[in-house]
Amino acid sequence: MSVAEPAIPSVPTHREALLDVGDLVTRFVTATGEVTPVDHVSLSLNRGRVLGIVGESGSGKTVLSRSIMGLLPTRSVSMTGSVLFKGEELVGRSRQDLSRLWGDEIAMVFQDPMTALNPVRTVGDQVAEAVTQHRSMTRRSARASVHDLLFDVGIPDPKRRALQYPHQLSGGMRQRVVIAMALAGRPSLLLADEPTTALDVTVQSQILDLLAQQRRLYSTAMILVTHDVAVAVKECDEIAVMYSGRIVEQAPASTLLAERVMPYTDALIRSIPTLDDVPHSRLDAIVGRPPGLADAPAGCRFHPRCCFAQDRCRIEEPPLAELSADHRFRCWFPLSANRGMALVEPSAAPSPLEDGSADTSGGVVRSAGAEGQPVEGRPAGEVNR
Amino acid sequence: MKPLRSMATRPVLTLAVLWVLLIAVLALLAPMLGLPDPKQFDSSATAQGPSLSHPFGTDPVGRDVFSGVIWGARVSLTVGAVSVAGGLVIGGLIGLTAGFFRGRVETVLMAFTDVMLAVPALILVVFIVALRGQSLANVLLAVLVVSVPAIARVSRAQTLVATQHDYVTAARAQGATNLRIMRREVLPNVIPPMLSFSFVAVAIVIAAEGGLAFLGLSVPSPAVTWGGLINAGRGDLDTTPQVALMPAATMF
Amino acid sequence: MSTVPNSAEHVPSADVDRASGAVVSVRGLEQRFKMRSGTVHAVSQVSFDIARRETLGLVGESGCGKSTTLKAMMRLSRPESGEVVVNGVDWLALSDRELRHCRPQMQMIFQDPIASLNPRRSVGDLVLEPLAIQGRGSRVEHRERSEQALTAVGLDPGDVWHRKPHEFSGGQCQRISIARALVGNPDVLLCDEVVSALDVSVQAQILNLLEDLRSSRNLTIAFVSHDLSVVHHVADRIAVMYLGRIVEIAPSGELYWRPAHPYTAALLAAIPEIDPSRRSRKAVVVRGEPPSPLDPPTGCRFHPRCPRAVDVCSTEVPVLQEAADGHFVACFRPLDDGWQSVDIST
Numbered sequence: 001m002s003v004a005e006p007a008i009p010s011v012p013t014h015r016e017a018l019l020d021v022g023d024l025v026t027r028f029v030t031a032t033g034e035v036t037p038v039d040h041v042s043l044s045l046n047r048g049r050v051l052g053i054v055g056e057s058g059s060g061k062t063v064l065s066r067s068i069m070g071l072l073p074t075r076s077v078s079m080t081g082s083v084l085f086k087g088e089e090l091v092g093r094s095r096q097d098l099s100r101l102w103g104d105e106i107a108m109v110f111q112d113p114m115t116a117l118n119p120v121r122t123v124g125d126q127v128a129e130a131v132t133q134h135r136s137m138t139r140r141s142a143r144a145s146v147h148d149l150l151f152d153v154g155i156p157d158p159k160r161r162a163l164q165y166p167h168q169l170s171g172g173m174r175q176r177v178v179i180a181m182a183l184a185g186r187p188s189l190l191l192a193d194e195p196t197t198a199l200d201v202t203v204q205s206q207i208l209d210l211l212a213q214q215r216r217l218y219s220t221a222m223i224l225v226t227h228d229v230a231v232a233v234k235e236c237d238e239i240a241v242m243y244s245g246r247i248v249e250q251a252p253a254s255t256l257l258a259e260r261v262m263p264y265t266d267a268l269i270r271s272i273p274t275l276d277d278v279p280h281s282r283l284d285a286i287v288g289r290p291p292g293l294a295d296a297p298a299g300c301r302f303h304p305r306c307c308f309a310q311d312r313c314r315i316e317e318p319p320l321a322e323l324s325a326d327h328r329f330r331c332w333f334p335l336s337a338n339r340g341m342a343l344v345e346p347s348a349a350p351s352p353l354e355d356g357s358a359d360t361s362g363g364v365v366r367s368a369g370a371e372g373q374p375v376e377g378r379p380a381g382e383v384n385r
Numbered sequence: 386m387k388p389l390r391s392m393a394t395r396p397v398l399t400l401a402v403l404w405v406l407l408i409a410v411l412a413l414l415a416p417m418l419g420l421p422d423p424k425q426f427d428s429s430a431t432a433q434g435p436s437l438s439h440p441f442g443t444d445p446v447g448r449d450v451f452s453g454v455i456w457g458a459r460v461s462l463t464v465g466a467v468s469v470a471g472g473l474v475i476g477g478l479i480g481l482t483a484g485f486f487r488g489r490v491e492t493v494l495m496a497f498t499d500v501m502l503a504v505p506a507l508i509l510v511v512f513i514v515a516l517r518g519q520s521l522a523n524v525l526l527a528v529l530v531v532s533v534p535a536i537a538r539v540s541r542a543q544t545l546v547a548t549q550h551d552y553v554t555a556a557r558a559q560g561a562t563n564l565r566i567m568r569r570e571v572l573p574n575v576i577p578p579m580l581s582f583s584f585v586a587v588a589i590v591i592a593a594e595g596g597l598a599f600l601g602l603s604v605p606s607p608a609v610t611w612g613g614l615i616n617a618g619r620g621d622l623d624t625t626p627q628v629a630l631m632p633a634a635t636m637f
Numbered sequence: 638m639s640t641v642p643n644s645a646e647h648v649p650s651a652d653v654d655r656a657s658g659a660v661v662s663v664r665g666l667e668q669r670f671k672m673r674s675g676t677v678h679a680v681s682q683v684s685f686d687i688a689r690r691e692t693l694g695l696v697g698e699s700g701c702g703k704s705t706t707l708k709a710m711m712r713l714s715r716p717e718s719g720e721v722v723v724n725g726v727d728w729l730a731l732s733d734r735e736l737r738h739c740r741p742q743m744q745m746i747f748q749d750p751i752a753s754l755n756p757r758r759s760v761g762d763l764v765l766e767p768l769a770i771q772g773r774g775s776r777v778e779h780r781e782r783s784e785q786a787l788t789a790v791g792l793d794p795g796d797v798w799h800r801k802p803h804e805f806s807g808g809q810c811q812r813i814s815i816a817r818a819l820v821g822n823p824d825v826l827l828c829d830e831v832v833s834a835l836d837v838s839v840q841a842q843i844l845n846l847l848e849d850l851r852s853s854r855n856l857t858i859a860f861v862s863h864d865l866s867v868v869h870h871v872a873d874r875i876a877v878m879y880l881g882r883i884v885e886i887a888p889s890g891e892l893y894w895r896p897a898h899p900y901t902a903a904l905l906a907a908i909p910e911i912d913p914s915r916r917s918r919k920a921v922v923v924r925g926e927p928p929s930p931l932d933p934p935t936g937c938r939f940h941p942r943c944p945r946a947v948d949v950c951s952t953e954v955p956v957l958q959e960a961a962d963g964h965f966v967a968c969f970r971p972l973d974d975g976w977q978s979v980d981i982s983t
Contacts, residue, residue: 056836170926171699200698201863203926205907227837230909257911271841272911273870279692279889280848280871285841289806305838551753555817558711559767560740573757 017044018221024081026067035293037063039245048219052232055242056290061225065191070098103133107182111194113174117166123177124162130184149180172203190222241265244291244301251327261334264302308333412458457611464594465587468525472532480540498534506531528590539582547574659686660857661825666719668709675931679705681881692858694872696865702881703861707827711745741821748830750810754802761798767821786816808839828860877901880938887964897960897971900939945970
């Protein structure tokens with residue numbers, strides 16, 4: 001491959017956002033019909049900033065990150081809306097065209113380092129490929145930069161490690177290699193999809209620290225996809241909470257906890273056990289389970305599980321409203337800051353049924369309101385299908 | 386609904402299954418189809434190409450090839466089905482036992498099947514038939530002996546996968562005996578893949594029978610088998626290719 | 638339990654004293670696995686007691702032997718040595734036939750809710766199976782008890798009875814597993830990472846359910862998880878494991894506020910804290926990752942990663958010793974005032 005003039009200027013010529021996603025919709029066409037894992041999502045990210053996308057399974061967070069990168073198979077997926085990267089539209093461009101950006105401008109770190117690495121090739125070989133993909137260099141200088149890269153991501157004795165195969169490395173080491181590969185092209189945007197979920201907790205913090213340090217060094221922007229609110233709060237500048245394909249609340253990480261107004265965000269945070277809990281105390285569980293892609297409810301997608309839901313929530317979907325310039329949410333009846341804190345006390349109510357879509361219960365789902373007073377219940381079975 | 390859907394996604398397999406079913410039905414109905422006797426000489430129509438009255442043509446002595454193929458299917462499919470069924474039971478049990486208990490049991494059983502596998506199948510079959518004489522029963526036995534080790538291997542592999550499941554551990558935690566776990570947790574998950582494998586096995590066995598007949602070691606004449614037909618048609622390939630080609634085409 | 642010889646590497650004496658009230662008593666449990674490349678010391682000299690209605694949490698990183706400990710207790714593997722005394726009977730000394738009769742007393746729930754249910758059997762059949770195996774009582778009784786168990790875990794027996802596991806979500810499958818474990822009225826429940834595969838919101842439901850069942854059925858629970866926050870939430874006492882050994886065992890609150898083992902402190906520090914105001918004081922960083930249990934380090938198995946390690950740590954095995962009331966730690970240089978004393982510079 002000849003050294004072509006890069007089509008995208010590496011020096012920013014304008015003060016636009018690095019990434020500007022507008023009204024992005026990703027649809028999958030399956031045998032059973034069409035599903036929309038990403039539904040009218042808009043977000044923007046400036047250079048060197050970190051955006052966290054938090055959500056449970058089926059929230060569309062992973063599909064969103066892959067849509068942005070253009071990694072989804074084109075045959076069964078339709079995308080509308082826009083993804084502006086450095087002012088250039090990515091939606092609708094061919095895979096071949098996009099692959100020029102991959103590695104050089106946008107790189108990805110996957111959840112499972114074992115599947116992201118080829119088991120029959122040495123680690124050094126694979127990193128070298130990432131290094132030489134977008135520029136020509138001699139074997140010798142390629143090898144030298146591989147060793148540098150491996151050293152930079154905290155792999156001791158990189159010369160020896162480069163000759164090893166992925167299975168000879170521990171999980172944390174493998175993820176370091178994957179990060180080295182992702183950073184090899186000095187991308188301006190890094191998409192990290194649950195990069196530490198497969199790792200142990202002490203290794204997780206090491207990898208997160210490594211990502212933060214490397215990112216700062218090259219002022220790489222990052223989208224961190226995670227199910228772990230605590231990780232997002234710690235690592236990100238801004239957090240977008242996703243539920244059933246939509247962003248339901250978006251705020252700076254520093255204020256999201258204190259000023260959360262969307263009941264789902266609130267309930268999600270409350271359902272996490274913390275080290276301050278008294279043993280054997282009850283958690284504030286959310287009733288039901290996240291809706292599947294195919295059975296997203298009408299109205300507000302969260303209403304079947306929301307203990308503040310009213311008639312309006314069942315019919316009309318709330319638009320993304322602004323609380324302040326950088327805090328947006330999607331709710332008809334947002335919690336005021338103090339109301340959200342005081343309303344739901346741990347209760348001794350019977351454990352709520354997981355109604356979800358499997359219609360196991362036609363009964364009434366009860367949630368405890370203030371002072372244990374039950375909030376208006378409703379039949380759970382009628383919610384879906 | 387489920388099998389229908391899977392058929393739609395695997396057209397080649399579906400075609401193969403339908404083909405086998407068609408031949409099986411035709412073979413079963415052979416006496417009722419009013420076909421000319423495949424052993425009947427017809428001097429008025431020797432070495433003819435395909436025509437309306439003889440869809441696959443006739444051989445040099447005027448026997449109807451289509452009829453021969455259908456009647457031959459009776460023997461060939463019997464050999465295939467019976468020996469594979471037998472192989473499935475014996476080989477399946479060997480594999481199940483080996484895969485479930487592992488350890489020494491597995492070592493012994495698998496060493497045995499490996500030795501069997503190492504002997505070239507055709508030589509083993511020829512040996513058995515030559516030793517015990519040509520008859521349908523002996524051909525069945527020979528093919529069965531050959532199919533057992535291969536089936537045992539597949540069954541062991543399936544069992545190894547099936548015993549890895551957490552629910553097998555869960556059953557053990559509840560105090561289920563080995564026999565119960567094998568019967569209720571493992572076997573139901575081993576049988577379906579084994580059945581689909583056996584379809585392939587039937588085809589292989591029919592081909593093996595064909596090879597045997599080709600060597601003149603299968604069921605003795607005047608019974609008609611596919612292999613026998615091909616064998617008979619071999620000499621006249623240049624003049625009446627349909628005699629050898631039609632049964633061969635049906636086989637594959 | 639007073640007859641337990643103290644010759645075992647380390648059996649904390651105070652723990653033995655508690656044993657009189659213990660439903661489960663594990664002593665000197667040893668589980669090794671022979672691999673082609675050597676022997677894995679998966680569980681080494683693990684001893685603990687769990688009192689009636691008590692929940693003991695077992696935490697540690699992957700490969701620390703916490704799940705192996707549960708499997709060895711259930712005799713799903715063949716432990717090399719040790720005792721697992723349940724209601725006064727040593728399970729490791731029983732014949733297969735005797736063990737089958739005792740099994741209903743101690744049941745286990747597994748990590749993967751979907752994989753631990755046979756996909757080809759109906760929910761009713763699955764929950765009924767433990768009763769069918771034991772063979773006591775009539776078919777009608779079995780059905781009645783199975784329906785009660787399903788109701789107890791929040792499922793409608795009439796609705797779910799004939800359905801197959803794949804029709805249910807992970808959380809519901811875990812409920813079915815719990816029903817199956819409880820149908821025989823066990824005294825002891827071993828939970829192996831039972832909420833790890835679930836979404837946060839569903840995880841809270843299952844934890845609440847387990848908590849309800851514990852108090853209503855007087856269950857004694859051993860709860861294994863890699864998530865210290867989850868364990869802290871359900872457990873009265875927590876045992877921290879590292880490479881097959883228990884390095885610290887203490888009441889939950891005590892362990893959190895005053896971790897004595899540097900590894901425990903590191904583990905706690907590594908938990909991402911949702912409240913930023915509480916993050917500052919945790920600055921314990923451990924290097925590297927747990928080494929392979931195939932070739933564990935000599936002496937204290939944590940010493941190569943420990944910021945406080947001294948010479949003796951690499952040569953001698955520290956013994957579990959009582960640091961405070963009910964608080965045992967196996968360390969030559971325990972932290973005496975929680976994590977404040979951890980040397981940050983390393």
